[in-house]
Amino acid sequence: MKHRNAPRLIALLLLTFALLSAGAAWAESFLLIPMDLEQKNHLRAYGVAFHTLQANEKVNWLLNYRGGSFLINDNPRVRLDARLLGVSFETVSDAQVADIRQIVKQENMEEVLLEKPPRIAVYSPPNKQPWDDAVTLALTYAEVPYDIVYDVDVMAGRLNDYDWLHLHHEDFTGQYGKFYASFGLEPWYLEQKSFHEEMARKLGFATAWELKHAVAGTIRTYVEGGGFLFAMCSATDTIDIALAWLNTDIVPEVFDTTPYDPTYRQKVDYDGTFAFQGFKLMTNPMVYEFSDLDTSNYAMMRGAMADYITLFAFAAKYDPVPAMLTQNHVNVINGFLGQTTGYSRRHLKRAVIVLAAVEGTDEVKYIHGKRGMGTWTFLGGHDPEDYQHRVGDPPTDLDLYPTSPGYRLILNNVLFPAARKKPQKT
Numbered sequence: 001m002k003h004r005n006a007p008r009l010i011a012l013l014l015l016t017f018a019l020l021s022a023g024a025a026w027a028e029s030f031l032l033i034p035m036d037l038e039q040k041n042h043l044r045a046y047g048v049a050f051h052t053l054q055a056n057e058k059v060n061w062l063l064n065y066r067g068g069s070f071l072i073n074d075n076p077r078v079r080l081d082a083r084l085l086g087v088s089f090e091t092v093s094d095a096q097v098a099d100i101r102q103i104v105k106q107e108n109m110e111e112v113l114l115e116k117p118p119r120i121a122v123y124s125p126p127n128k129q130p131w132d133d134a135v136t137l138a139l140t141y142a143e144v145p146y147d148i149v150y151d152v153d154v155m156a157g158r159l160n161d162y163d164w165l166h167l168h169h170e171d172f173t174g175q176y177g178k179f180y181a182s183f184g185l186e187p188w189y190l191e192q193k194s195f196h197e198e199m200a201r202k203l204g205f206a207t208a209w210e211l212k213h214a215v216a217g218t219i220r221t222y223v224e225g226g227g228f229l230f231a232m233c234s235a236t237d238t239i240d241i242a243l244a245w246l247n248t249d250i251v252p253e254v255f256d257t258t259p260y261d262p263t264y265r266q267k268v269d270y271d272g273t274f275a276f277q278g279f280k281l282m283t284n285p286m287v288y289e290f291s292d293l294d295t296s297n298y299a300m301m302r303g304a305m306a307d308y309i310t311l312f313a314f315a316a317k318y319d320p321v322p323a324m325l326t327q328n329h330v331n332v333i334n335g336f337l338g339q340t341t342g343y344s345r346r347h348l349k350r351a352v353i354v355l356a357a358v359e360g361t362d363e364v365k366y367i368h369g370k371r372g373m374g375t376w377t378f379l380g381g382h383d384p385e386d387y388q389h390r391v392g393d394p395p396t397d398l399d400l401y402p403t404s405p406g407y408r409l410i411l412n413n414v415l416f417p418a419a420r421k422k423p424q425k426t
Helices: 006-021 042-054 076-085 094-106 134-142 151-155 187-202 208-224 234-244 296-302 320-325 405-418
Strands: 030-033 059-063 069-073 090-092 110-114 120-123 147-149 164-167 228-232 308-311 332-334 353-357 363-371 374-379
Touching: 030 042, 030 076, 030 094, 042 059, 042 069, 042 076, 042 134, 042 405, 059 320, 090 094, 094 110, 110 320, 120 134, 134 228, 134 405, 151 187, 151 208, 164 208, 164 234, 164 405, 187 208, 208 228, 208 234, 208 363, 208 374, 228 234, 228 405, 308 363, 320 353, 320 363, 320 405, 332 405, 374 405
Parallel strands: 120 147, 120 164, 164 228, 228 374
Antiparallel strands: 030 069, 030 090, 059 069, 059 110, 308 332, 308 353, 353 363, 363 374
16 A cells, blocks of 8 residues: 555646756756754655655755755756745855865765655555554655555565665554553444454464564564664564563463463573663553563653753764664654653663653653664654643644754654665764
8 A cells, every 4th residue: 555645746746847858957966955943844845855756856964954854866856846845945155065074074964865765665554543652644645656565465574675674653563552551442442452362363463462572573684684674663572572471471461361471581582682671561451561670650751841852962973873863953852642652771782772761760651673684773652742642632733843953853764764874883
């Protein structure tokens, strides 16, 4: 199932053809898409960069220069695309580009070449759920194309068709989000449970948890083979929980009619996880938590007016990967809750890179790491512009938040696989 915006693309092609036919001359050689406070629509600026890559043109990402600006060869297509999307741009001459590159060379900045648009998949169920997903909202708003995949596709090996995979709000433990206590009699919950049980049977698994654990293991193999994984909210901790107990029943009886394995503590394998170790499960089905990894309770005690996340600054020349993932026009971002809001630092594996955290606390919000030849990035929380997004709330209208620094973190990850990377030195 593909997401497209055909009318806009057709209009863009027609306008481009008209201008090219008119023989428009361009005195300037480059366009600068600023990503500092001068930018009117940061989110759709990523779409302009992505469309440029789709047109077999290169994009230069200027890390730490004016909020992570983009430098693109000037042509009618780019100008029209930016105007249609409401994205600010500046014309710059060869001499001005030389000055910019001199600044980049001297300061804590770096120029990274983006060469090829990543093939994007979003792991999302085909049945309607009573919540939305920030990543699909961001991709749709920025007009970045993506495909939907789910368990049948994953188990059939179709992840190999994609460079970048996002995990929609998902529970890989097989406990249906642990919504049993609050929503166990709701029609949407019962429909979701029935759907996953039937899916498991069709794919040859006795229970939903066995299928979900198998999917988690397949996703890990995808990353180890060179894939880029991005996940938010409960998908981040539940996939590691599933990987830590890949072949062990950790699901209470109310979810699958069989009790969990009482010896599960002796069967844990933290080597199999992406990010976390030493955490403890919460097996009470009436508790709306999967483990002690999540910091939601601490965030709720602070409240929306006192919840802030600080982005860490990285040396762009030496650590271009974390620098790419943290490009922004501000370094302090409003916090936001989710079923999984953030993570306890004490449970991070040693090699995990912390990209953002709550200062003065044990809480980290945004983390990154390698697994085999690929990488993963986890961002806690559900919606960067809706502090306490509840089940059944309407989707966020990104026309109201075109400069959202929280949504920029998502879109940094979308462009990250397009970069020609240099070896990380620290």
